[in-house]
Amino acid sequence: MKKMILTRKRIENLVLIIIGSVLYAISVNVFTLPNDLAEGGLTGFSLILFYLIDIPPSYTIFIVNIFILAIGYKFLDKRTLYYTLIANGIISVMLLAVSGYAFIPETTLLAPIGSGIFMGAGIGLIMLGHGTTAGSDIIAKLMEKYLGINIPTGLLMIDVFIVLPSAFIIGAENAFLTLINLYIQSKVIDFVLEGLNPRKSFFIISKKHVDIAEAIENQLGRGITILDGRGYYTKEKKDILYIIISRREVLPIKRIVEAIDPNAFMTISHVQEVTGEGFSYLAQEVQAERITEAEEEWITD
Numbered sequence: 001m002k003k004m005i006l007t008r009k010r011i012e013n014l015v016l017i018i019i020g021s022v023l024y025a026i027s028v029n030v031f032t033l034p035n036d037l038a039e040g041g042l043t044g045f046s047l048i049l050f051y052l053i054d055i056p057p058s059y060t061i062f063i064v065n066i067f068i069l070a071i072g073y074k075f076l077d078k079r080t081l082y083y084t085l086i087a088n089g090i091i092s093v094m095l096l097a098v099s100g101y102a103f104i105p106e107t108t109l110l111a112p113i114g115s116g117i118f119m120g121a122g123i124g125l126i127m128l129g130h131g132t133t134a135g136s137d138i139i140a141k142l143m144e145k146y147l148g149i150n151i152p153t154g155l156l157m158i159d160v161f162i163v164l165p166s167a168f169i170i171g172a173e174n175a176f177l178t179l180i181n182l183y184i185q186s187k188v189i190d191f192v193l194e195g196l197n198p199r200k201s202f203f204i205i206s207k208k209h210v211d212i213a214e215a216i217e218n219q220l221g222r223g224i225t226i227l228d229g230r231g232y233y234t235k236e237k238k239d240i241l242y243i244i245i246s247r248r249e250v251l252p253i254k255r256i257v258e259a260i261d262p263n264a265f266m267t268i269s270h271v272q273e274v275t276g277e278g279f280s281y282l283a284q285e286v287q288a289e290r291i292t293e294a295e296e297e298w299i300t301d
Contacts, residue, residue, distance in 0.1 A: 012129075013083060013128075013129035013130050013131070014086070014129065015129075016125045016126065016128050016129030017083060017086060017087045017090060017125070017126050017129040017131050018090055019122075019125055020087070020121070020122040020123065020124070020125030020126035020127075020128075020129065020131075021087060021090040021091045021093075021094045021122065021126065022094050022098065022122070023118045023119070023121050023122030023125065024091055024094065024118070024119060024122035024123065024126070024133065025091065025094035025095045025097070025098040025122075026098055026101075026118050026122075027114075027115045027116075027118035027119035027122060028043065028047075028057060028095060028115075028119075029095065029098050029099050029101065029102075030098070030101050030102060030103050030114075030118075031103055031111055031112075031114045031115035031118065032047065032111075032115045032119075032181075033047070033050070033057075033102075034102035034103065034104050034111075035103075035104060035111040035112075035115075035174075035177075036051075036170050036171075036174050037111060037112060037115060037170065037174055037177055037178045037181060038162075038163050038166035038169075038170055038174070038175060038178040039119070039159070039162075039163075039178070039181075039182075040136060040155065040156075040158060040159020040160070040162045040163055040182050040185075041133075041135045041136030041155070041158055041159055041162060042060075042061060042064055042065065042068070042133075042134065042135030042136060043057065043061065043133075043135070044159065044162040044163060044166060045060070045064070045162060046060035046061050046064070047166075048165075048166055048169060051169050051170065052169065056095075056096075057095055058091075058092045058093075058095035058096050059092075061088075061091065061092060061095070061135075062088060062089070062091075062092040064135070065088045065133075065134035065135060066088070068134050068135055068138060069081070069084065069085065069088070069134055069138075079130055080130055080131065080132065083129060083130045083131030083132075084131045084132045084133075084134055084138075086131065087126050087129075087131040087132065087133060087134075088133070088134050091133060108177065109177070109180070111177065111181075112177045112178065112180045112181035112184065113180075113181075113184060115181045115184075115185075116180070116181040116182070116183070116184025116185045116188060117184060117188055119181070119185050119188075120184060120185035120186070120187065120188025120189045120191075120192070121188055121192055123155075123185070123189055124188060124189045124191070124192025124193055125192060127151070127189070127192075127193060128192065128193065136155055136158040136159065136162075139154070139158055140154035140155045140158065143157075150190075151189065151193070152186040152187070152189045152190045152193075153186065155185070155186060155189065156182055156183070156185075156186040159182045159185075160179070160182070163175060163178050163179060163182065166178070199244055199245065199246060199247070199270075199271040200244075200245055200246070200247055200249075200250055200268055200269065200270060200271060201242065201243065201244050201245075201268070201269045201270075201271050202241070202242070202243040202245065202253060202266060202267070202268055203240055203241070203242055203266065203267045203269075204240070204241040204243070204257060204264055204265070204266050205229070205238055205239075205240050205241075205264065205265040205266075206241075206257070206260075206261040206263075206264035206265070207261065208260050208261040208264070209226070209239050209240075209241050211260050211261075212241060212256065212257055212260050212261065212264070213226070213241055215256045215260060216243065216253060216256055219252070219256065220245075220249055220252060220253070222243055222245055222249070223243075224241055224242070224243050225241070225242040225243070226239050226240070226241060226242075227239070227240040227241075227242055228240075244271060250268065254266070
């Protein structure tokens with residue numbers, strides 16, 4: 001007989017999904033609907049139906065999500081699928097529960113700002129709980145997996161295609177405010193998923209790499225990795241400096257490099273996550289616990 005085993009991590013995921021669903025419902029019922037704004041993805045589609053034929057969004061979201069999950073379940077791992085089903089049910093319930101409240105500000109921009117913050121935080125927390133809100137979230141996950149487009153950008157792209165037609169229903173001004181809402185959403189999702197201090201990586205190629213490395217270590221205290229490289233055309237061997245830093249250290253390092261070697265070749269890239277000594281070190285027992293939890297199935301014998 002199969003049974004569900006709840007670990008501490010799974011309980012944490014469920015709590016994140018519940019909190020995220022409440023924020024999601026607040027965004028729709030308190031900020032979006034009362035101010036005649038639109039949304040992106042499936043929520044935007046459900047709002048269009050509400051404005052046209054007065055069908056409650058909670059019903060539309062639940063029913064259409066079931067169809068989307070039935071089609072896209074093959075692209076989700078078992079854990080994400082179960083959490084998404086849970087999130088879908090909770091969101092529908094919360095949309096019914098969190099009703100009767102409206103925030104209609106005198107300052108027009110406050111409505112899309114509030115909607116964007118609550119919706120972005122809600123979706124971000126649901127994703128942190130290993131779930132999705134289905135709909136465009138599933139498409140965004142596929143875009144990340146197969147096209148290399150990060151989730152916030154993918155959601156924004158999908159949402160724009162939904163919002164533009166809604167301008168004929170809610171008007172051009174509200175459609176423009178909705179785009180502001182969606183932009184804020186994408187940034188808040190990015191913030192929730194990546195944390196307060198996103199990292200950057202530097203690749204630096206310079207004949208004065210030793211001087212640059214010493215200056216960075218002495219002034220910023222950052223560890224540096226030296227990689228062996230070779231130019232394709234010249235066949236010349238080169239030492240490449242590789243550094244992971246916080247965002248606030250980008251400008252100091254650029255100034256150090258430019259001061260020592262103005263001709264140095266530099267690339268700066270965004271880093272999704274960093275763990276390890278010097279950043280967010282995980283003890284061996286914590287690493288083992290995470291590996292075990294990742295390998296566990298939601299349904300066990």
